[in-house]
Amino acid sequence: MATKTISSVASDAVERMTIAAKAFLDSLDDAQRRTASFEFAGHERYEWAYTPIDRNGLLVSDMSNEQRDAAFVLMETGYSERGLATAHRIIELETILGEWEGISKNVSQWERSPERYWFSVFGVPGSVEEPWGFRVGGHHIALSANIVNGEEVSILPLFFGANPAVIQHGERKGERTLPEEEDWARSLLMSLDGDQAKLAVVDPVAPADILSTNIRSVDPNIVPSGIGFDFLSDSQRTQLVQIVRHYVTRSADDLASNYWKELEASGFDNTTFAWAGPSEAGQGHYYAIRHPRFLIEYDNTQNGANHIHSVLRDFTHDFGEDLLAAHYKSSHQ
Numbered sequence: 139m140a141t142k143t144i145s146s147v148a149s150d151a152v153e154r155m156t157i158a159a160k161a162f163l164d165s166l167d168d169a170q171r172r173t174a175s176f177e178f179a180g181h182e183r184y185e186w187a188y189t190p191i192d193r194n195g196l197l198v199s200d201m202s203n204e205q206r207d208a209a210f211v212l213m214e215t216g217y218s219e220r221g222l223a224t225a226h227r228i229i230e231l232e233t234i235l236g237e238w239e240g241i242s243k244n245v246s247q248w249e250r251s252p253e254r255y256w257f258s259v260f261g262v263p264g265s266v267e268e269p270w271g272f273r274v275g276g277h278h279i280a281l282s283a284n285i286v287n288g289e290e291v292s293i294l295p296l297f298f299g300a301n302p303a304v305i306q307h308g309e310r311k312g313e314r315t316l317p318e319e320e321d322w323a324r325s326l327l328m329s330l331d332g333d334q335a336k337l338a339v340v341d342p343v344a345p346a347d348i349l350s351t352n353i354r355s356v357d358p359n360i361v362p363s364g365i366g367f368d369f370l371s372d373s374q375r376t377q378l379v380q381i382v383r384h385y386v387t388r389s390a391d392d393l394a395s396n397y398w399k400e401l402e403a404s405g406f407d408n409t410t411f412a413w414a415g416p417s418e419a420g421q422g423h424y425y426a427i428r429h430p431r432f433l434i435e436y437d438n439t440q441n442g443a444n445h446i447h448s449v450l451r452d453f454t455h456d457f458g459e460d461l462l463a464a465h466y467k468s469s470h471q
Contacts, residue, residue, distance in 0.1 A: 148392050149289045151215065156285075158212040159263035159272055165208045170196055178261035178269050183284070184354045184457055188297050188447060190248035190277040195258035199251070209257045213274045216281045216293055221388035227315050228278050228300055229255060235301055237308070248277075255279060264288075269462060277301075278447075280352075284458030286465050292458035293389045294450060301445040303438060316446050318384055319436055323425045326377040327413050330365070334374075337365035344415030344424035348435040348447050355459075356433055356451045361426035364412025378411055382427060385434050385450040404431060415439070431455075 163171055174196035176182050182194060198206055214222050229252045236250030248254075254276055261270030266288035274281040278299030284292045300315035330338055340362040350356045367375060386401070387394045408430050415423035422439035436448040454460040 148291045148390075148396055151291050151390055151392050152285055152289055154215045154390075155212070155272070155283060155291070156264040158208070158215050159259055159270075162205070162208040162212045162257065163259060163263065165202075165205045166196070170200065170205070173200075174257055174259055176258055176260050178271065182258075183260050183271065183273070183282075186273070186275055186280045186282060186295065186297075187352050188278055188280055188299050188449075190246070190250075190254070193256040193275050195256035195273065195275070197253065198255045198257070199253035209274075212257065212272060213281060216274070216283050216390055216393075218387055218389060218391050218394060221390075224298060224315070224388070225279055225281075228298060229276070231300060231302065231305075231315060232277060234305055234308070234310070238302060238306055241307060250277075260284075269458070269465065271458070280449075282457060284461070286458055286461040290458070290461045291393060292452075292455050292461060293393050294452045294456045296385075296388055297447075297449040298388065299445075299447045301441060303444050303446045306444070316448060319381075319446065319448050320419075320438060322377065322381050322384065323411075323413070323436065324417065324419065324423075326374060326381070326411065327417055327425075329371075329374055329377065334365055334369060337369060338411055338413050340364055340412045341414040342416070344422045344437060344439050346437075346439055348424075348437050348449060349426075350433065350435055350449065350451060355456070356453060358428060358430075358433065358453055361428055361433060361435060362412040362414070363410040363428060364426070365410060367407050367409045370411075375406070378409065378427065379406055382406070382409075382429075382432075382434065385448070388450070401429075401431065 166174060201209060217225055232250045232252045239245050256275050258273040261268055263270055269284060269286045271284040280295065280297035282295065298316060303315060305311050305313045327338065349360050370378065383398065386398050410428045412426045415421060420443055422443045424437040427434040431452060433451045438446045
């Protein structure tokens with residue numbers, strides 16, 4: 139049988155997810171359950187987006203209050219306390235975004251509503267013999283949990299976005315979402331000397347969006363490499379690792395802890411940091427952190443550089459592909 143990776147074994151998380159997924163499905167009527175349920179096999183499980191497009195699954199607006207509560211309990215199982223608070227804040231921004239588009243007379247074709255989030259369950263929750271999982275998706279939220287062998291979990295890819303990144307009106311004017319993602323990377327950039335900056339800054343103009351978009355499998359070479367770990371000072375290395383850990387700890391504490399242990403074991407020597415765009419706040423900017431195992435991408439260019447996209451991808455662990463390969467290999471021996 140294949141050796142289990144540290145990052146994936148999380149029996150407590152599986153138990154939480156199983157209880158919540160069953161409770162969510164049990165709260166639905168037959169028609170709703172058919173809408174929310176999918177086979178684990180096939181392409182649907184890999185479908186995700188961070189734009190406001192329609193998705194498959196059961197919409198929050200089509201749920202009763204009891205069902206909504208059950209749905210968000212299921213979402214909660216994938217996030218840390220901080221990650222969950224951030225996810226809810228991102229969802230709340232939909233109302234604020236709609237108000238701002240009305241004020242600025244730039245109304246979108248998309249309805250801006252905290253009820254336009256979709257919940258899906260794949261396979262049979264609690265199954266040990268067969269994989270299963272769930273997905274939460276909507277504007278700027280992408281959460282995909284894949285459970286294999288009843289105890290192994292992948293929570294990647296993991297995406298957060300924010301529009302507006304800084305609220306421009308009302309009682310919450312000036313409130314920021316995802317501030318650390320922006321400020322910590324800019325702080326690292328500003329700490330670089332001239333020679334270091336020449337390596338790190340790969341373009342004076344930031345790309346319009348993250349380069350990995352929402353493709354199923356990420357090519358490590360899709361992003362620029364920038365400056366290597368060896369060219370950073372000790373304090374700069376600490377800053378870079380702090381940013382990585384911040385992205386990892388969006389996920390539930392036990393999942394994040396296990397994944398982090400594995401990253402620490404592999405080390406960060408081959409990690410790179412690339413920046414594009416001006417260094418000044420309020421100007422369109424982008425960065426990428428690349429490691430032999432994972433990729434972090436961030437951009438803030440749209441809507442006057444007040445619209446963030448940020449994601450953590452793993453080249454083999456996204457959608458539990460490494461776990462599934464080992465599972466199917468083992469089951470066919």
